[in-house]
Amino acid sequence: AQTVTQSQPEMSVQEAETVTLSCTYDTSESDYYLFWYKQPPSRQMILVIRQEAYKQQNATENRFSVNFQKAAKSFSLKISDSQLGDAAMYFCASRNSGNTPLVFGKGTRLSVIA
Amino acid sequence: GAVVSQHPSRVICKSGTSVKIECRSLDFQATTMFWYRQFPKQSLMLMATSNEGSKATYEQGVEKDKFLINHASLTLSTLTVTSAHPEDSSFYICSAPRGVPPEAFFGQGTRLTVV
Numbered sequence: 304a305q306t307v308t309q310s311q312p313e314m315s316v317q318e319a320e321t322v323t324l325s326c327t328y329d330t331s332e333s334d335y336y337l338f339w340y341k342q343p344p345s346r347q348m349i350l351v352i353r354q355e356a357y358k359q360q361n362a363t364e365n366r367f368s369v370n371f372q373k374a375a376k377s378f379s380l381k382i383s384d385s386q387l388g389d390a391a392m393y394f395c396a397s398r399n400s401g402n403t404p405l406v407f408g409k410g411t412r413l414s415v416i417a
Numbered sequence: 418g419a420v421v422s423q424h425p426s427r428v429i430c431k432s433g434t435s436v437k438i439e440c441r442s443l444d445f446q447a448t449t450m451f452w453y454r455q456f457p458k459q460s461l462m463l464m465a466t467s468n469e470g471s472k473a474t475y476e477q478g479v480e481k482d483k484f485l486i487n488h489a490s491l492t493l494s495t496l497t498v499t500s501a502h503p504e505d506s507s508f509y510i511c512s513a514p515r516g517v518p519p520e521a522f523f524g525q526g527t528r529l530t531v532v
Contacts, residue, residue, distance in 0.1 A: 336518065346455075346508060348523040355518070394460060398521075402449045402514050405521055407460045 309408035324380045326395030334400040342392040423524025440511035446491035447513035455508040467494040501531040
């Protein structure tokens, strides 16, 4: 069974600074995908970034990047130049190949301090 | 981009009544949809997998007779909470995968309050 662990219930960052959210996962599959989702107060799930496990290169989306350490089963999210709008709940998730459901971590609540 | 519409966004019902939540894929066909439940300040937990043309697959501990799922067409899945009780109050959210490899598209969620 897949598991996703987020060990930081809450994090805070100063505006314009950088913050890293941690995530570890476990799976017996060789083909899987990893994701970071943002859930603002509206509770709409927003995809932040995705990583295919077979790709060695870390995914990057503008101010968001990941540090994917496959051997260590670690998948952290780095947010650079933090903005007030980044404040939200962040969920790390994994999924096996095919039309399979997401398995979510418990989430990290990120606060951005002006 | 692909859009998944979930309705209603909020519903308040009396204990003992049933509530139906709809999840529609607006611009693509979804043979599979997923239903999640999220308690306050907690994560999303998979309840069931909705399959068009066949029975839904429920996760362990989810009562299939209480949470009825019907995947009526390639664009619509419904979740009916039967004989609702206050402990069923929660945030329910659906998702539908699209593309290769599939990307999950989420509905807006439904906040159910049973009084």
